[in-house]
Amino acid sequence: MLKHECSTLLAALIWAACLTPSALPALAQEREAPLIIAHRGSPCHFPEETLEGYRRAIEYGVDYIEMDVVSTKDGHLICRHDLTLDDSTDVAEHAEYAERKWTTILPGGREQSGFFACNFTLAEIRGLFAKQAIPFRNQASSHSFRVQTLPEVLQLAMNSTGAGRPVGVYIETKGPAFHSSIGLPLEARLVDALMAAGYGSVAAAPLILQSFEPQSLQNMSRELEARGLPGRANLIWLLDCTADVSDAQLDAFAKYGYGVGPEKSMVARLVPAPECARSEGDACSAVAPEQACTGRLTPAAAAAAAARSWGIVQSELVERAQARGLVVHPYTFRNEGRFMALDFDADPLAELSLFRALGVDGVFVDCPATAAEWLATQHAATPSWIGSVISSPGPRQAAAIASVSVLATLLAITLVWGVVILVRHRRRQRVKYQFFPSMFNTGDLTWYPPDYRRAVVDETGGGSRGEECGEDTPLPTSIMMTAIDSPPRIAEQERRADRANGGGT
Template sequence: MLVLAWCAASGGVAVARPLVGGGGGGEAGKTKAPLQTMRAYNIAHRGSNGELPEETAAAYLRAIDEGADFIEADVTATKDGHLVCFHDTTLDDTTDVADHPEFAGRRRTLEVQWANLTGFFITDFTLAELKTLRVKQRYAFRDRSHNGESRIITFDEFIDIAVSAERVVGIDPEMKNPVFVNKQVRWADGKKFEDKFVAALKRRGYGGRYMSPAWRAMPLFIQSFAATSLIYAADLIDSPKVFLIDDVGVRTEDTNQSYDEITSDEYLDYMREYVVGVGPWKDTVVPPTRDNKLAAPTDLVARAHARGMQVHPYTYRNENQFLHFNFRQDPYAEYDYWINDVAVDGLYTDFPASLRRYQEWTATGREG
């Protein structure tokens, strides 16, 4: 069994070391090492957010140093129409907004994805106001020594990080809560969130079908839980898209469809015309039992593969509370199971260094 080495001084958090390098500072015109396409993609979920606060420049640079193939971002919009990288609709859990008395009156309640939510909504803040905030670690059990060091970054700043890397690094941005954003933000030119999202990518030269020379040079997956947004974007850019699938009890934000409806054969046949794959919550692919063991896998991966669709499940995390008992507190055993037994094509991980190490160790074993 592969065993993850824990550092007692870090409070039980895995301490990753740079494995590949190339986090930034690439020279113009320099030939870059290409993206690997021979194994499942290592997708850094919100950057290396197991070690650093999520969706920050530091987390993305760390993920690139640690060997991520793609860096993933949630993209939303500000009150004044700027696109930024931030996961939640509210600022409460991962910023110091509560420590800013000048914003105390911004807290309110809105409907988000069929439920009422109260907090400081990112769509009520201008970009300049957001830049006065500092980002913090979401989970109390992770390293919080970097709280307050980083700011929220724009979508353009996120793209800069990938483009400036010394090797080819893909980006995997999500159109986050597009129905909510389009209700809360209005652009002067009448464009929608999806228009602005795609325009930002095309300005930087992104485009090209999966595995084409253009895609290989600037790899991109566009993801969303909203099928209607992906279909709309398909008319604007030909880059590959991934349809995200939430937990079994969550209905889609845009069409109010159930999990069973959007994973049916009929719906997969429909979506395959617009996307190259699906990104399901991993517990819907291999559901856990009540005692936190693995039940038999569903047939979702097989049915997607039969249609030529990739499967990129989320989210893989090293900590024991996220691991099923079958893996005996070993995140490498989890990677092994999903890559070799379930046969997925990409993995969204909070710890890209761990996935990179697993890939290196197993590649060495095969060669030997």
């Protein structure tokens, strides 16, 4: 019995020791590494949203591949980031389509011109080549790959397994209000494509749906529910940097949503800089070929970036969202210095490290190879996580302190349990007559059960000594110690009495 108890105690102590704060850095590394989301595949290597780009991203071990969907004239969903085909295909080089250029007013009031995908059939779009959309990137692979449909990309994801499950898909409905206004709503067709690809039956296939328009997210949620799959997809609300999201809006979205996807300058605020000026009306992430940067970090973030010490940096948006149970997946991390704040000196690894320290749960990256390199450096370096996290205020500090407190409590309980086991064993060893639970020792006098008391009286010869010992009278401890020294002796006394009674009858 003692051997078993000691083994149990030893195992418990080892388990508790392994979970003490000295082991927390490794656990924190695993828990805090944000998801890597391959933004449009791998556009730093290939034209965006092509099968080749998605394959490359999957090879680098990303968690999700991200795609945008627009509708063709005949109702097919293709993977294109923009409503127009101008920047990402060679459509402008096709003279036969010159008359297709169109100018319209989008639901938000903005005017847009170009070759809209909704004015082309799928067969016509199949004849186009994808091209590198960012002009200052390598154009060598332009005009080599075709435009892909959503079902083709979904099939690639389903057939690409990592960690025992398909790679996740992260799908954005592009301009859903616009598509609805022209009679080509996206949501029902998107859910149809997901069901046809097997996402209704393969629960292990990770699925996230995203949109800048909450109404589209609600529509997709209703479509899934109508097919008996409520909650099958996580919903992400994308935020443009010009958006001013209130606590009330976050509260409302948290009732059915999974997280927010803000433009990264909403997480690490930027200060306008003359050398980073952009045209009025440009998107926050827009960078012209002649532009050098996106801005400068706020003073606190800039100081932390310069010192490579992220403990003093906080993000108000991250804290607000995570306080409501929402994850935060900012976009877009690119390798070119002009897409970064000047403070990072064109170092994408430094930028990713800052955002990790800010507590983001995932990052949209254009170059999965760089993200894989960054993750490798993060896992290789195991600094004093406890010191850096506990010293930095905010929810992460509270979580770290709570974790340490819980583990310390478990260790204390384990130690107390072990002490109790050992004390109980020693007590059993010391109790010589275990079958007399009524014995109570008060020093020189001891109370015994009646049978035991009679045995003691008989052993001492009865007479006047025994008469002194009434049924409720304690016997001197010395009588028991000298007269009765073992349970077998009592048993022998009982056997003698039985034989005497039997012989008499």
